[in-house]
Amino acid sequence: MRYAFLLLVLLFGNLHAADRVRLTNGEWPPYLGESLPHHGVASRIVEEAFASQGIAVQWEFHPWARSLKMAEQGLRDGSAVWLNNPQRQQHFHVSAPVVESGYYLFHRKDDAFDWSGIDDLRGLRIAGTRGYDYGDAFQRAEAAGDLEVMRLTSDEQGLRQLLAGRVDLFPVDKVVGFDLLYQHFSPAERRRLSFHAKPLRSDSLHLLLSREVPGNAELMARFNRGLEQLRASGKISQYLLEIQQPLSLY
Structure with missing residues (x-):
């Protein structure tokens, strides 16, 4: 039993x-x-x-x-x-x-920007979030020192550095970026930013x-x-x- x-x-x-x-x-x-x-x-x-x-x-x-x-x-x-x-x-x-998920390069509207390949990003100040992988081509160029990338602790910090003019570009998932801007930034700050239509990675x-x-x-x-x-x-x-x-x- x-x-x-x-x-x-x-x-x-x-x-x-x-x-x-x-x-x-x-x-x-x-x-x-x-x-x-x-x-x-x-x-x-x-x-x-x-x-x-x-x-x-x-x-x-x-x-x-x-x-x-x-x-x-x-x-x-x-x-x-x-x-x-x-x-x-x-x-x-x-x-x-x-x-x-689609990562796009955000930039200030008053700073005209266009790109078609990783080589076009050379010489620009780029922020990135620590631990994030932005695609093989980007990661290789960063590791080789061909890209100037400042790694930060969060996506929000990257967007703030972009608005402050300390960096030229910040890659972020578009939906995540929009959500951050909508939740933590003013309408005036949001109006100062745009993103390139070509995804960095999808x-x-x-x-x-x-x-x-x-x-x-x-x-x-x-x-x-x-x-x-x-x-x-x-x-x-x-x-x-x-x-x-x-x-x-x-």
């Missing part, structure tokens, strides 16, 4: 675990954020994709490096949302794209599920099914439009 009880505990315990996923997260408004509605639009998409498969998400917010490390080690089931690369594929099951962002956690391959398959259903419903496009509509430089 005792062994039958233990077997039931194990079975129901595994069922419960399969119906919940523990994910780490970080601060990158309006995509991700602990205090944002739905924890940000990317978190909302991840959560609703899982919910369509009968799986609840338990979020934990940590600094980005810690979030990734905890997931990589299998201390949590996974983390949202990240760029896909070969190194991450070694440690994680990588989802279909959750959202798209990428998809993904859910990562640790290869150290048993069952995560099947869990990822279920997530991708839910994500495709959510995309087909039109809700993802709707959610992304909702965060962009109130944002403006003007």
